[in-house]
Every structure is written in C-alpha cells, then in structure tokens.
Amino acid sequence: MECFDGNGSFTYDRIGRGTIYIKSCCLSLIGGIQPSRIASLVNAAVSGELDDGLIQRLQLAVYPDDVREWRYIDRWPNKIAAERVSEVIEQLDQIPDESHSALRFTPEAQEKFIAWYTSHMQASRSDHLHPALQSHYLKMPKTIAGLALLFELIEGGREAVGAESTDRAINWANYLMSHAQRLYGAAINASLIAARLILERQQKLPEPFTAREVRQKDWTGLGTQDAVNNALAVLAEHNFIVSYEVAGEKGGRPSTRYVWRKT
Known part of the structure; x- marks a missing residue:
C-alpha cells in the first residue's frame, strides 16, 4: 500500500543487507507474459467476475504481432543503446532528494495537454466502448x-x-x-471469435449437433458450456444455424439440437 502513489515511504530489514529506507516508494511492473496467461485476468475483468482494476493499471502494456516465421539470429547487443540507457538511469538517480517538487507544464504544454485531455475524455465516455476498456482509457491521462x-x-x-x-x-x-484494444478485444469479442471457429470447423461436427458435442471438441475459446452457448447464440442470430427441440427419452427434459442453414 505504501507504493500506491509514490509518495509513501518504507523501511525493511535484511540480515545480509541491513536496514534500507526508501523515502519515496513506487512499485512498477516490467516483463513479458504469454497471452494465454493474461487471458484469464482480462476475461475476469471484462465479465465483471474479478474487476479489481489490476489490468486497467497495466497502462504501458503492448501486444505485439506473433512472428510466424522464425529464423536464427546471432549478433552483438546494441552497445550504444545499452550505454545510453545506463546513462539515463544514472542521470535520473542523481537527481537530489530535496528536489522532489512538482514540475508543472509550461503554458504552451498545458494548452496541448488540455486539448488532448478534453478530446480523450469525451471519446472515452462513449457508449460504444466496453466498460472494462472504458475504465482503462479513463486512467490514461495520468499515464500521459x-x-x-x-x-x-x-x-x-x-x-x-x-x-x-x-x-x-x-x-x-x-x-x-x-494495444489496449487488442488486449481486451479477445475477451470482449470472445463469443464472436468462438462462433467463427465453429463456423470454420462445421465439417468436424455431426449433423445435427448439440452444444455438448461442441463442448467435447475442447476448441480454443470453447472450454466452458457458457462459451459454447454464447457462440451458438451468435451463429443463430446471424442465421448460420437453426435450433429445434427433441423430446427427451422416458419423459426427460428436451434437448436442443442444431442444423446448419443451407445457403
């Protein structure tokens, strides 16, 4: 909690390192993660199951394209760039502690920021944005x-x-x-992506088929019954499939079956 806004301090003791006092404690995250690992967090934020604001605080997250063609590369690291980074870190580290005062925008910079800020906030409050993505955008002014x-x-x-x-x-x-749109997109459009996958693999399903039979395929994005039902609802809404009820045996509950609409 002391790392919340960078204004808190923290003291900790280590036998090997002694007592360390951090005057302005700020926690940052840096690194990489597989899309499959972060997907569960994004899905939970989009669905509201675990919307604790964590994902929205990954403001500098980037989602690069997957490089399909791999090739071996053997070259020296960019020494000039590495030295420049070290110089920047050293330069920032040498800023005196007593200079921890607020820097304001110059008048010209303030006008630029206000113009962008106004436009960004108006666009971010659009009804067309998913609430999770909207929340991410609304935290961006502080990042900028x-x-x-x-x-x-x-x-x-x-x-x-x-x-x-x-x-x-x-x-x-x-x-x-x-990149935020791409990060949230898979979760926001999960039912559309899953529906397209079923459509592409329709030849691998019996005719007619049931939601249970789709679930048993264990295709990507169709790992739960709810995901299957949502995807089938999309296909039905766009007239790719037609559903009908079949009476259950011995008076049991009727089951829903689907057939592909002929074009």
Whole structure:
C-alpha cells in the first residue's frame, strides 16, 4: 500500500543487507507474459467476475504481432543503446532528494495537454466502448502526464514540462490505446471469435449437433458450456444455424439440437 502513489515511504530489514529506507516508494511492473496467461485476468475483468482494476493499471502494456516465421539470429547487443540507457538511469538517480517538487507544464504544454485531455475524455465516455476498456482509457491521462514528465527529465529538464515532451507523450497515447484494444478485444469479442471457429470447423461436427458435442471438441475459446452457448447464440442470430427441440427419452427434459442453414 505504501507504493500506491509514490509518495509513501518504507523501511525493511535484511540480515545480509541491513536496514534500507526508501523515502519515496513506487512499485512498477516490467516483463513479458504469454497471452494465454493474461487471458484469464482480462476475461475476469471484462465479465465483471474479478474487476479489481489490476489490468486497467497495466497502462504501458503492448501486444505485439506473433512472428510466424522464425529464423536464427546471432549478433552483438546494441552497445550504444545499452550505454545510453545506463546513462539515463544514472542521470535520473542523481537527481537530489530535496528536489522532489512538482514540475508543472509550461503554458504552451498545458494548452496541448488540455486539448488532448478534453478530446480523450469525451471519446472515452462513449457508449460504444466496453466498460472494462472504458475504465482503462479513463486512467490514461495520468499515464500521459507521467510520460511527459519522464521525457522531460530524460532530456535534462528540471524546471517545467515543455511542449516537446508533451507532444511526445501524447503521440504515445494512440499507440497505447491500440494495444489496449487488442488486449481486451479477445475477451470482449470472445463469443464472436468462438462462433467463427465453429463456423470454420462445421465439417468436424455431426449433423445435427448439440452444444455438448461442441463442448467435447475442447476448441480454443470453447472450454466452458457458457462459451459454447454464447457462440451458438451468435451463429443463430446471424442465421448460420437453426435450433429445434427433441423430446427427451422416458419423459426427460428436451434437448436442443442444431442444423446448419443451407445457403
């Protein structure tokens, strides 16, 4: 909790390292994760099952394209880039503790940020956005302001956040929003994606077929009965399949069967 906003402090003791006092404690996440691993968290956020705001706080998340063609590469790391990164980290680390004061936008930068902020917030409140993605977008202004500050500090600025750094941060907004759409897209459009998969593999199903028979295939995105039912509902809504009831044996419950609509 001390890491919540970067203003809290924390002290911890280690036998080998002694007592360490962190004046301004801030926790950041960096690394990679497989899409299948993060999918459950995104699905839970989209469905509302576990909408604790964690995914929405991964503001710098990127979802790159999968490189299908693999080839062996053996080359030296980019030494110049590595040295530049080390210099930036060292430079930021040398900022005196007593200089922990707020940097404001310059008047020109403030106008740029307000214009972007107004446009972004109006678009983010659109009824066409899924609530989970909307929540992600609504947290983005703080990210963009933070990036503008970081860019300014990296370039050596210490007085105010200028227009150039602000422009650079705003340019990141569209990039990050596009990756957020991709991150949430699979969960938001799960029923559509699953329906298309059933449509593509219709020849692997009997005629007629049941939802249970689809579930038994254990295809990607169709691992639960609810997922199967939602996908079949999409297919029925778009007139790809027709459903009908079959009376159960010995007075049991009727079952639903599906047949493909002939074109």
